[in-house]
Amino acid sequence: MHQSGQPLFPLEAWRIREVGFSPAQNLLNETLFTVGNGYIGLRGGQDEGFFGAAGSSLDATFLNGFYDTESIHYPETAYGLAKTNQFMLNVPNAKRIRLWLDGESVDVLQGALHDYERVLDFQTGLMTRTLKWTSKTGQQVQIDSTRVVSLAHKHVFAVQYTVTALGFSGELVLESVLDGAVKNLAAGDDPRVGSHVSAPPLILQDTVQSGSYSALVHQTRNTGFGLVSAMDNQFSHSANRAVEASHAQQGESVAARFSTTLQAGESVTLTKFGAYFTSRDAAQSELLGLSQAALCEAVRNGFAALCAAQKTFLDKFWQQANVTIEGDDALCQGIHFNQFHLLQSMGRDGKTNISAKGVTGEGYEGHYFWDTEIYVFPFFLATQPDVARQLLRYRYNGLAAARNRAREMSHAKGALYPWRTIAGDECSAYFPAGTAQYHINADVAYSIKQYVEMTGDVAFLAEAGAEILMETARIWLGIGAYDAQDAARFCIFEVTGPDEYTAMVSNNFYTNAMAQMHLAYAAKVARQLQNDAPADFARVAAAMDLDVAEIDAWARAADCMYLAYDERLQIHPQDDGFLSKPVWDFAHTPAENYPLLLNYHPLVIYRHQVCKQADVVLALMLRGDQFTLDDKRRDFDYYEPITTHDSSLSACIFGIVASEIGYHERAYDFFMQTARMDIDNMHGNTQYGVHTAAMAGSWLGVVAGFAGMRLYDGALQFAPTLPARWTRYAFHVMVRGQRLSVTVEAGKVTYALHGDQALRLMHGAQEVLLGAHQCVAVLAMPL
């Protein structure tokens, strides 16, 4: 919510629209108006830049997965701590434009601005801006610009920029800039923002200017990656007046400069295509050539074609992803905004993933976390299964690094995924809430299981999935053991669960529950592969030096997994010691002391019953078939009052479980905390980037929450409810290559299957068989 308590933008389902320029909201709007394609991210800076007070703008450009490294220095070090950080780079700004009218520089903080409007449209994928600008001498022009980062062409973006003379007659100079004088934001003490960078990570190697093409060639300081940032500029005059074109170079920037004259009613248009290529995708020697070819093709096809391809791409996306909440434009806007940003942030090449702040900010340094598997993956799995597969390929590509990390952690066998990383190496510099979160292995395993069961793509198991599952399952035998005091009980020691307000405990409930699923599934997949595809099994077993006795050990550990239950409270303790600790004194904690992590020493937090986020409750959702509704209700009742939701990952999960146990008002409240979290800047830090996991959580809130979708061991189920304030909502999910559309209205639920294979699902307690080809079942709301 804006500080005034009012939404920042009109409540329109398919776009955000800034009506009148708000300098005070500039930093926030730069985040919200980001355009990206999962690789390139252009924060929504003004075309001409914004030259306000320090900290009022971060007009950055990010390339997902493009990083430099720095050594991690610990003031008191220990063996095996992560040694090298990877951080996403702010790369040269290729979208910048400078404009002078009769020598007077045009920017949004100078002169007089009228009729300013900026739109980010989720259906066209374009950011458009229009404004009228009057100089100090009273001359007036209109500026219209459109910015697009191509969803169809990973490396390409474009800006079309038109200046129309209204009351103006005179000289116009326009520079299209490729600005290499960029740097990463220095971070403060907030542990959620990131660490310091000691020296500029990008070193300029060369500048190239040839015809309409310009490029900067950089190398990263420590990783030695090459980067080409390039642009091509086409300039036209409506009256075909003489244009003097030249190149300019200043410091680390290059520009194409166009000078001409303009009379009232005439206009000039710059069409600027930009491209980024790095040596993470191609040989360093090829980068310049690749950028020239990509820009050449873009110029030949033209700006309109790029926009048309964008629309085609998005039409297909929305056909599968669209969530409709009838009559509530605010919620539709919030959810569409979230879905659009997820698409913009998600790497789709198997080498990249989705960072905690997407490509909108440097927070968490562009690192990927478990957020992907547990929060974002389900959205893509249900709407863009090909993207989900690429996310699993990303983990498969990270297996070598995960094996190395396991060795550093003294595991003779197996693979341990990093808590936070870009390229696969552990980058967590605070291991109690980093490396100790071993549940990352189970989270990845869970996503594989869901993927295979939702898509039916069992071939993925032989290709990559089985190897991941088995290598990562081994770690549970490394960190767990049969209780030295009770040999029938498999325990997992010294881990941190999702709740980071408790650290380094034994038998964290979430970890044990997920490890149980992981071990059992790994054993099942191993045995299936052994039976069904012995050659594949032999290949994988050889690659990982598998002793087949290990498979039985996994199954046995799963069978004996200790899932504690407190008989007195009839709840699941979060860990072995949790329930003995005193409950946090919420009554005497002033509102300004939240989030607790910014106001209390970790030991103070750790020694209390207080949760940052869903932990047991998340296990209730992911492994919901293992628990009764009464279990879930009691656990929810116990943990909800002691959870601060200081993590943006929390509210959506509590909302989903609240739906399931019939706490409909609470569910709705939680949903409302996520649906518009970023668009209303509810956590007060969206100016530094969006919260991708919470964005996905809002989709989960509808589909897994109100509609109750679950996939348990391949069985798809729904248990739809209709929030009291709504009349109708609808969404789609892709199941085994077919689109299933679900519409929930008062008293009835409609399932429409678009495909040629029958589908069996549970509607509440009722089994439903949808025949092939547009079969529709209209059912009464389940009890």
Added chain:
Amino acid sequence: MHQSGQPLFPLEAWRIREVGFSPAQNLLNETLFTVGNGYIGLRGGQDEGFFGAAGSSLDATFLNGFYDTESIHYPETAYGLAKTNQFMLNVPNAKRIRLWLDGESVDVLQGALHDYERVLDFQTGLMTRTLKWTSKTGQQVQIDSTRVVSLAHKHVFAVQYTVTALGFSGELVLESVLDGAVKNLAAGDDPRVGSHVSAPPLILQDTVQSGSYSALVHQTRNTGFGLVSAMDNQFSHSANRAVEASHAQQGESVAARFSTTLQAGESVTLTKFGAYFTSRDAAQSELLGLSQAALCEAVRNGFAALCAAQKTFLDKFWQQANVTIEGDDALCQGIHFNQFHLLQSMGRDGKTNISAKGVTGEGYEGHYFWDTEIYVFPFFLATQPDVARQLLRYRYNGLAAARNRAREMSHAKGALYPWRTIAGDECSAYFPAGTAQYHINADVAYSIKQYVEMTGDVAFLAEAGAEILMETARIWLGIGAYDAQDAARFCIFEVTGPDEYTAMVSNNFYTNAMAQMHLAYAAKVARQLQNDAPADFARVAAAMDLDVAEIDAWARAADCMYLAYDERLQIHPQDDGFLSKPVWDFAHTPAENYPLLLNYHPLVIYRHQVCKQADVVLALMLRGDQFTLDDKRRDFDYYEPITTHDSSLSACIFGIVASEIGYHERAYDFFMQTARMDIDNMHGNTQYGVHTAAMAGSWLGVVAGFAGMRLYDGALQFAPTLPARWTRYAFHVMVRGQRLSVTVEAGKVTYALHGDQALRLMHGAQEVLLGAHQCVAVLAMPL
């Protein structure tokens, strides 16, 4: 042990003697031959310096408690982490001498060396060196030098340096150097050594040269402390030949230069007095004047007087401190060496303490730890009670900082002592094995209780002790609580005990046992003061805003303190989760993987039953009256095999408890690991400084171990045993101002009391009353 397995020095009870110069042992010998007085520490460098390979010398000078600060940078920070480190400085080297014979520089690595011998004598407190040196042209001189750091005069040291011409005739030039070009050792990755310093911490402000006096004036970079390093040089010629004296200055050093000629049989002598004063002791403007006055007085009294005062001081020290083990010069040498170094390292001014490596090295950055209270304090309490009192004054002076730290840790009341510090502020940069060691508060309380009961100095309670006890007791109510599942059980959550191979646990046995003692004693002292000295009580209560109901709360928490007992194993679990964890796989851990902390990630260590050092076993010793011998035997049997003794604090404690439970051979083995730990460099790192806690542990091994001395609630007891290899041993302890001498021989124990008050003690199960005035009791060895 030397690498050859042979001792480095002849086995002489009262000295170490280097016979023949050993360049390979230079760094180690610099530690062993350190001379100090608890304030100044001069590492035992050669007078002329040692110019071998990099890392072969650290000819440093330390002033106990003189430090600079640096910001602690965490790669991932959190609220309340220690922000500023304090580190002991290497100050200007004022002992250095340079000598040229006919222009040829004399040092121990040039020319030919004969008849080299160096002695550090524990009775005279002098380091003396003699050698003959032959130049490349065959000219020979003898050099005799004596170095003393005055135990009687805190700020003063002296060197007497005589050059006698043997075959030599010619020109002699001698420079007495005050070398300011010193710096702290850059540290490597070993977490036990220390952290990096970014910029030179000492900034030269001025140089002063006047007559025989020279000084360097420095200021510390961040703390802004002033430092004056000064010297006075007296030069004499046996034949009264002409001497040309001048001052020299080069870079950051100054020197007094003496040129003369020497004929065979003649000699020259430099008598150099040095002094250090800092603004931690006096106003900055007074430092130069203080150094001039101190040196003037030293010169007037002369070198011999300084040595005589040293002998007088040490005679008194040894009268009370001497431990004799008849017929075992190796052990006598080891223990005397340890005692002498403890004296040399111990601050006696109430503003300083004893650092982990004394004044012999930079390891642990000159920080003070709990080592003082639990290991070193008992030695001084029993032999130099005035020094023990000063150690408690040190803690009293740190109470303000401890109150501040408690506030940072969200305690509204109370004081939390720092885990490691110089001036009182928390300097621990790894809180799981730092700030989490809350037992420091109980350790301080324990030392106060022992002090009062051993000395009878109850006035100390009203003066300082009660305030410390009560302020620090409050923290237990802050971090502990009645079990949320069992209201009769007071638990302490999220602490780390002495065993640093386990971290952040609930109900660490040592912590709970010591907190119980602390709470009960604080309540008892509070009530006594309230009754006996209401005015004092009122003053202290007002100073700490005490609610008298708090006193009852302390007593109740002590009564209800949870001291877990495992019925199945009949042992005390180290913490709530300890016994469920798997035991470390010692069988498959190669010898080179110890110490574990240098070869395994903390999480790997933490998740196993493996101890770095005594934890439960230490509680058995300190609170021994609370446990039966059978308890102790079972706990010892359980914990000893899973303890690596990777900490130098471990072996002595296990040895003491082994003695008590009748494991005499084991006790002897443990004792042998501490008695000569540094003199034989058994941990391989004495070159970087001695291990002061282990040194004190060797004294404890005799007195608390073999002789079984304990002081439980004021009752002194002995239970002497005689190791099979010994015929007789003897020691003294100071009890209520009187010296008690204890001699143990085959079959009999002699207690001799030097004082005028009767003393009651327990000899095994037998109560003994020693009358006043040299009363001697000769008793049979207890069963």
